[in-house]
Structures are given as C-alpha cells and as structure tokens.
Amino acid sequence: MNKIAFGQYYHTDSFIHRLDPRTKIISLILMMVFIFVIPKNQFVVLGFSVALLLAVVFLTKVPLIRYLKSLKQIMFLLIFSFFFQALFNNSGDLLLTINQNISIANIALGVVLIVLYLFFRKYLPLKFLWLILLVISIIYIFQYPIIGQSLKSYQLKVYRDGVVTGFFIIVRIMLLIVFSSILTLTTKPTDLNNALEWLMRPLEWVKIPTSVLAMMISISLRFIPTLFLETERILKAQASRGVDFKEGKVKAKITQIISLLIPMFIISFKRAFDLADAMEARGYIPGAKRTKLALLKFGLSDYFVLIFALGIVIGLIVLRVNHAL
C-alpha cells in the first residue's frame, strides 16, 4: 500500500552516516554548547562554526533542500526575533530613524493589506517572504500621513547592537537546527534509540529502567505507521456509513471524532495486548538483562570526531575564561 515515511532519515552512504550514532549525539550536544559559548561580536568564531557546519553538511551527501525544509519551519520565529531585536534593543550607535505617523487612512490601508495577505496566503509560494514584505510595506505606509491629520507620531529607532544581536540570534538558531537535522537525517530511528539507551545508562544507578524506556520508544516508532493505516481504514469505514468528515457543524464534528477515536482506542489496546503476549512468548522479561543484535562500536573516526568536537569546545571556553576573546 502507500508507504508512509516516518522520521527524516535520508538513506545514502557517507562518512557521517557511518559514524556511531552515539558519536553523533555527543558531538551534537558539544556543538550546542559551542554555539552558545560564542561571545557576541565575535564574527570570526561565528564564521568558523558556519564553515564547519557547511563542511559537515557537504560530507553527509544529503540534498541541501532537506536542510532548507527543516529551516523553513522556523522561518517565522527567525524573522520575528530579528525584528524584535532590531527595533527594541537600544544601545550602541544609532543607525536609522524611521518616523511613524498614525492616521485613520493609514490604519485603514494597513488593515486592507493584512486582510489581503491573509486571504491570498493559501495561494502564495514562499509565504514568509510575503510576510516580510507585508511588515516592511506597513512600516513604509506609516511614514506618511496620506489623508488627514496624524493622530499620534513616534519614531522607530534601529541601533547597531540590536542589529548585531538579532543577526547572532538568527545564525545561532539556524546552526542549532541544521546541526540537529544532520543527526536526524543521517541516523536511522532505531540506531538513534539504541544510542540513547546507551547514553541513558548512568540513570540505571538511580533505578530508572532505561532499557524498558528504550523498548517503549522503539515500539512506539514501529507502530506509528501501522496505527496510521488503521486510522485511514476506520475513516473509510465510517465514511461508508455516511460520515462526512468535511461537515462543519460542531455537533456533527463531535460524533465524527468519537466514531474515529473509540475504534482507534480499541484497536490500539488489542494490538498492545497481542504484542505483549507475543513478546512474553518469546521470552521477554521487563528489566531483565538482554543482549543486542546490533552492537554499537566506536571506531577510529568516532574517536577523531569526538576529540575534535571536545577540542574546539574546550578551546573556546579556555579562550573566554582568559578573556582572550
């Protein structure tokens, strides 16, 4: 039947794909620390981390579009935080002053633009670019009182520090997202789960059943596509009984949801009980010591990557502590 791709894993063979998943997780954490230790105004270090990121992205052999897709989801957040910083942070040199005059005609024109944007949003490609355009054009309109007296005027001031901070925030978030994408794009969910289980091992000392948790995660991952197919089947079965899932009335909606939820609950429980029986029949005992089919093993390249990541983080911290940066 129609295949449901779960997770982001992109199958290909590359140096990064072949790394131990634990190496990738630990390096990701180290890189996160690195990104947040970068001091403000240090464009050299920021440039270094961007270059490093691009090098790793190139090494993964994953098409660039996959990374851009993950960035697209947070585009709004990025633009918002940049504008917020640029407009409200007022220290450093004054770069730009924009006069804003509010009049009734201006407000009306702004509202018209917003309504037009909301209306055409569905049909527009590159939504966020249009959103930026909208914000800029509204700021532009408010510069001139078109008709009538301006009711109130104020100034938008852009300072150098605001722009720099905004720029740093954007680049940091982008770095974070792309580094995380490298992990999820090059690591299978099962490998990721195995690595997490290994990394959570220390928690066993405080009596947290990590192997059971890992088993739960892998079972959930395994059953997402199955339950998805079941949902589709129940949807169709209820549609055959005259449920119109496009119908808008609240009362109809409630019945629709109930007619889908209850069967799904029952199917999930039935599957869970069946699976529990099957697991017990094959000798699974929760919490008992288990061996692994796929053993994780650190190779030479893993040590190299870990030492490199640890090296740059420690290096940066040492430089900061000594006020060299």
Added chain:
Amino acid sequence: MGINFRNVSFRYNKKASKPTLDNITLDIFKKSEFITILGHTGSGKSTLVQHMNALLLPDEGEVEIFGKHITKKYKDKLKDTRKKVGLVFQFPEYQLFEETVLKDIMFGPKNFGLSDQEAKSKAIEACKQVGLGEELWTRSPFTLSGGQMRRVAIAGILASEPDVLILDEPTVGLDPVGKKELLNLLEDIRINTGKTIVIISHDMNVVAKHATRVIVLNDGKVVYNGPKLPLFSDLERLRSFNLDLPDSARIAIELKEKGLIDFDELPLALEELRKHLKLNLQGAGYE
C-alpha cells in the same frame, strides 16, 4: 443503472510506474447478482471495491455510480452515493463505537438523514435480517462475540438500505458455522430484496456455491468477467490466475480419472457431486 467503470486506472503512489488498477472497464448492475471478486494478494481487489462507493477517486477514466460521474476532479458531496452502495470492510467489527448494538446500527441511517424514529425501525429490521435477537439490542457491542460483532457491523450497513452491498472478505476469521450462516444470510438478502451482492473472497467453495458472476483480477487488470463454470473448466487458465478448484470439482476430477464416475459438466457444488455419485454408484450396483 448500477456501477460502471470506464477505463479506470489508479495508483497509490503517484510516482509508481505500475498502477494498482490498470485500465478497468466493468459493469455491475442492480439486478440481484451475486458477484465474487477473486485474485491473489495485491491484485487490487480492495482498491477496486473502494472505487465502487467513491472512497477512492480514479486517476484516469471514470466510474459512474447510479448516474453520478466520478472522476479525478469530483468534489461534490458523496453521501447519496455511499447510501446506495454499502461497503463493508474487512474485519468490520472494529468500526463499532456506540454504547448499544441498536444505536450503532442506527448510526448509518441517521447520517443519511433519517430521524431517530425511522432509523430505529430500520435498525430493528436490519437486526432481524442478520439474526440478532432482541436480547442483544441493548447490549454494548464490545461484549459480543466476534461473529456477532460482525453481524452488527453488517446490519449497520444494511440498515441504510443500499442497492448494492459490497463486502471485503466477510468470512475471514469466522468459524465454519459462522461462515456458512453469513453466506446463507447474504444469499437470502439477495433473493428476498433483489440487491446485488459483491464479495471479495479467497474461498473457491464459496464461489462455487453462491456466485452468479466471477470477476478475476490479476496485477490490476480484469482478466476474467463472467459465469463460474467456464472459469473452473479451463484448468490451465485457472492455474495462470493463481486460483484453485473448489473441493467438489477436485474430487470429481480425481474420481473421473480413476474411472469411477463420468460427467459432461464439472460439478462445482457438493450437491451436484452427490447427484453424480448416486447415479454412477447405483449403476455399478452399490447402494
């Protein structure tokens, strides 16, 4: 009037080179037929029946369902169509959700616009049709046995009074008695109400006993569409479709090879085989 497929093609994965349904032209009339759809796993049977009540829309071609022309771009409401063509999915017991059996059966008719009162009388009628006793009506459907739950689900479709009733492997998972009862029930519905019944089945004995027409699918194409006798008489072609003979036909052929009985027309049902046996054995002096 009925369901007419005109050069219908469909693929689940729009990029796949091989379509699930490949240029299908087919007519299903509303005239008391008992149609069985055969074909091995993945031949497109379930996909085909989901086109019959427009749960899936064809990528190419057109399905005409009781005067409505369903194509790729069809956007109108489909409630009417789904009322006229009732589709019972595989393991339909999983679609039950109401508090009581009767309420669950009323769900369909109510969705199709009947009042509570009307829906209730239709539900009671459907219960009687499928043989659900009055003591079960107020029970929760989840306390019933598997066979009973399936009857409730089928009654849920019957209560909407469809003109064509389609069932996707209705006997899977039922015990032999339940299976026999269900098939006899479908046969009764066909004879008493003149509805056309379409079932997907893997069981050649069911085909041999009940079908008035057989449709064989292979790799998304209709490779056979006609009465059952010519299909089972041509052994070579039957093998090429990955299909088997019904039990009675197999026994009859073996007995003929041993020279014990003789026949011109292959006996498909047990009763016919019995007749032949009686005739031949009496002739040979057996009682």
